[in-house]
Amino acid sequence: MAVAAAVVVIAVVAVVLSGGSAARSQLEDFLAAWEAERYDRAAALTDAGRREVRRALEENRDGLDGATLTTEVLELEEDGGAAHGRVRLSWDVPVVGTFEYAVEIALAKAGDDWAVQWSPQVVHSELEAGQRLGTARDFGDRRPILDRRGRALVSQRPVVDIGIVPEKLEDREAALAALETHADVDPRPIRRALRAAAPKQFVAAITLRDEEFVAIHDALDRVPGIEFANRMMPLASTRAFARALLGTVAAATAEQLEELGEPYGVGDEVGQWGLQAAFERELGGTPTARVLLRGPDGIPLKVLRETEGRPGRALRTTIDSDVQEAAEDALGARRGNAAIVALEPSSGDVLAVANRPVDDTFNRAFEGRYPPGSTFKVVSTAALLDEGLDPADTVACPSTITVGGRRFRNFEGTARGAVPFRTDFAYSCNTAFVSLADRLEDDALPQMAERFGLGRQYELALRAFGGDVPRATSPADRGETVIGQGRVLVSPLALAGVAGTVAAGRWQQPRLTRADPRRSGPRLPDDISEPLRSLMRDVVEYGTGTAASGAPGAIAGKTGTAEFGGGDPPRTHAWFIAFRRDLAIAVLVENAPSGGEVAAPIAAEFFAHPGLP
Numbered sequence: 001m002a003v004a005a006a007v008v009v010i011a012v013v014a015v016v017l018s019g020g021s022a023a024r025s026q027l028e029d030f031l032a033a034w035e036a037e038r039y040d041r042a043a044a045l046t047d048a049g050r051r052e053v054r055r056a057l058e059e060n061r062d063g064l065d066g067a068t069l070t071t072e073v074l075e076l077e078e079d080g081g082a083a084h085g086r087v088r089l090s091w092d093v094p095v096v097g098t099f100e101y102a103v104e105i106a107l108a109k110a111g112d113d114w115a116v117q118w119s120p121q122v123v124h125s126e127l128e129a130g131q132r133l134g135t136a137r138d139f140g141d142r143r144p145i146l147d148r149r150g151r152a153l154v155s156q157r158p159v160v161d162i163g164i165v166p167e168k169l170e171d172r173e174a175a176l177a178a179l180e181t182h183a184d185v186d187p188r189p190i191r192r193a194l195r196a197a198a199p200k201q202f203v204a205a206i207t208l209r210d211e212e213f214v215a216i217h218d219a220l221d222r223v224p225g226i227e228f229a230n231r232m233m234p235l236a237s238t239r240a241f242a243r244a245l246l247g248t249v250a251a252a253t254a255e256q257l258e259e260l261g262e263p264y265g266v267g268d269e270v271g272q273w274g275l276q277a278a279f280e281r282e283l284g285g286t287p288t289a290r291v292l293l294r295g296p297d298g299i300p301l302k303v304l305r306e307t308e309g310r311p312g313r314a315l316r317t318t319i320d321s322d323v324q325e326a327a328e329d330a331l332g333a334r335r336g337n338a339a340i341v342a343l344e345p346s347s348g349d350v351l352a353v354a355n356r357p358v359d360d361t362f363n364r365a366f367e368g369r370y371p372p373g374s375t376f377k378v379v380s381t382a383a384l385l386d387e388g389l390d391p392a393d394t395v396a397c398p399s400t401i402t403v404g405g406r407r408f409r410n411f412e413g414t415a416r417g418a419v420p421f422r423t424d425f426a427y428s429c430n431t432a433f434v435s436l437a438d439r440l441e442d443d444a445l446p447q448m449a450e451r452f453g454l455g456r457q458y459e460l461a462l463r464a465f466g467g468d469v470p471r472a473t474s475p476a477d478r479g480e481t482v483i484g485q486g487r488v489l490v491s492p493l494a495l496a497g498v499a500g501t502v503a504a505g506r507w508q509q510p511r512l513t514r515a516d517p518r519r520s521g522p523r524l525p526d527d528i529s530e531p532l533r534s535l536m537r538d539v540v541e542y543g544t545g546t547a548a549s550g551a552p553g554a555i556a557g558k559t560g561t562a563e564f565g566g567g568d569p570p571r572t573h574a575w576f577i578a579f580r581r582d583l584a585i586a587v588l589v590e591n592a593p594s595g596g597e598v599a600a601p602i603a604a605e606f607f608a609h610p611g612l613p
Helices: 002-018 022-035 039-043 050-063 174-185 187-196 210-214 219-223 254-260 272-278 280-284 321-332 371-385 421-426 432-437 444-451 475-482 491-502 528-539 595-607
Strands: 067-078 083-092 095-112 114-118 132-138 150-165 203-209 226-235 250-251 269-271 288-294 300-307 337-341 350-358 393-397 400-403 406-409 417-418 556-564 569-579 584-589
Touching: 022 039, 022 067, 022 083, 022 095, 039 050, 050 132, 067 406, 083 288, 083 300, 095 300, 114 132, 114 174, 114 475, 132 300, 150 174, 150 210, 174 187, 174 203, 174 219, 174 226, 187 203, 203 210, 210 269, 219 226, 269 272, 269 280, 269 300, 272 280, 321 337, 321 350, 321 584, 337 417, 337 491, 337 595, 371 432, 371 475, 371 491, 371 528, 371 556, 371 569, 393 421, 393 432, 406 432, 406 475, 417 421, 421 432, 421 528, 432 475, 491 528, 491 556, 491 569, 491 584, 528 569, 556 595, 569 595, 584 595
Parallel strands: none
Antiparallel strands: 067 083, 083 095, 095 114, 132 288, 150 203, 150 226, 250 269, 288 300, 337 350, 337 584, 393 417, 400 406, 556 569, 569 584
C-alpha cells in the first residue's frame, strides 16, 4: 500500500510541474484574457455570470486608473476534480508604480471542462462583495509665490464653494435664479450638470473668498438645495492683485491633463495661467499616491500601497508687494483694457504687473502688441542725438508736413513754429520729428531701438513681447517709424524698458524670477543719456506730461497717443512712460484720447503712493 501511495503522489507532482494540465491551461487562458481586457472571454472561463465577472474586472482596473496588469502562475495543485493555483498579480498603476501581490485561485471540474471559481478574492484577497480597488492622490498644500523680499504674494486662504445638492432641491429654477442674482453665476452649465448628477452629489457653481461670500450668505442660505463647503485655496491678497500675472488654481481640464501627463489625474487642481501654470510642477510638487480598498459607497476602507510624494517649492519672484499695490491702486476699478508695468532700471527686475479688466486673464502688460506712438520719440531722439542733433537746435513745428506722399499732422492740429528741438520734444511735435527723419539711415532706428531693448527676444519665465521695429523701406515709412506709428509695435513691458534704459544708461533684460538670466545692453554714451533725461524732465515740468508733475520727486516722462485702425479720425491708445530714481514704469490705456490726459494722471497716482522707492 505504501508503494501505491507513493506512485499517486509522484503522479500528482508530475501534473503540477509539467505545466501541461487542462486546469493550468484554463487558468492561464483566464489570466491572459484578464490582462488583455477581454472581460467577456475571461468571464466565460469562470463559474459565475458573465455580467458579474465582467463588471468586477472592469471596475477594479478602472479603479486603478486603467493600470496595466501582468500575471504569473506561481504554482498549481490539482486533486481529482479540484485545483488550487497561486498567482502573482502585478499592476503598473499610474503615479503609484508597481502594485504587486499574490492571490489564491480555485478551479473546479465540471465534466470534461475546468472553470475558475469566481469570487472577489480572485482580484485581491481582502476584497468582499461590493468592494473594489481604487486610488487616491494627495498633493498636500501648494507652496506660495513670494515677492522679492520673501513676502507671500499667493498663499493658502479660506474660500467657500457654493453649489447645489439635487436631492435637497425644492425648486431647481428658483435655486438657479438665486445663484445668478446674488453670485453672478451663469445657470446654463449648472442646469446641464444637475441633469447628470447623482442625488447626493454636490454640484459646484462658484468659489468665493470668505469676504465675498459673507455679503451673499443670507440670501443663498435660505434657498433649499444650495449648500456651502469651506476649504483653503492658494490666492493673492485681493482678487485683482496681479491676477493675470500670478494666475489661479482650479480643477484640471481634459486638455491640461493630456499636456501635463503623470502624476496628474481627474479632479487634481492645477495652475490655470500665469506663474501658477508656468511653475505648476515646482509649486504643486508630486502627490502621495495610494492604492485603496473602497467600500460600495466609494469610501476608503484601507490603504494597500502608498508612494510618498515630493512637497512643492516656494517660488521667489522679483515683484515688490508695495510697488504692486501702488500699480493696482493706480488702475483702480477701471473696466476697460489697461496695464501698468514697473521695473528697476539698474537690474531689470520687474517690480509690478497690473492689468485690467480684472476678469481678463490675458497679461497684456507682457504680451500685448501696440503701436507706441510718441513714446517712441525717446528712441528716435537718441538716434538723432547720435547723428549730431543738439537739443537747442531750431526745428520748425508746422501743423502738417508731407513726406513721400504721406501727410503728417500734429495731435489736435497744433503748430509751434520755429522752436528749439527741446520744445518740440516737450510738446511732442510730430511734424518736427518727421522733418528730421531724412537725417537717419533706414536701419538707424531699428539699431538704436535694440539698444533700448526693443526687438529683442526676452528670456523670461512667462511669454513676453519685446517689440518690433522694422527697417524703413521708404521716406514715408521712415516718417511713420520716427513717431512710433506704421509697423512699430511694443508691449508695456518693452516700453518700461525704454524708460529704464534712459534712467540707468543701459538696457537690462527684464527678470521676473531668480531663474531668469541677467543680460545687459551696451551703455548709452553720456551725450545721449544725459540729454534724454533732461528732455523727459521737460515733458513733465511744462510739456504734455504735466499731469504727472503733482507726484513727489523728480519724475521724467514721455507721453504717447498712438493711432490704430482705419477710422477717420483714427482711434487712439494712451501711453505714458516715466522714471523716478531707480523706478521706471509704462502705463497703457486702450481706446483713450491722449497719453497726457489719461495715462499721465495714472502715473502720478502711482508715484504718489506711500512706500514707493
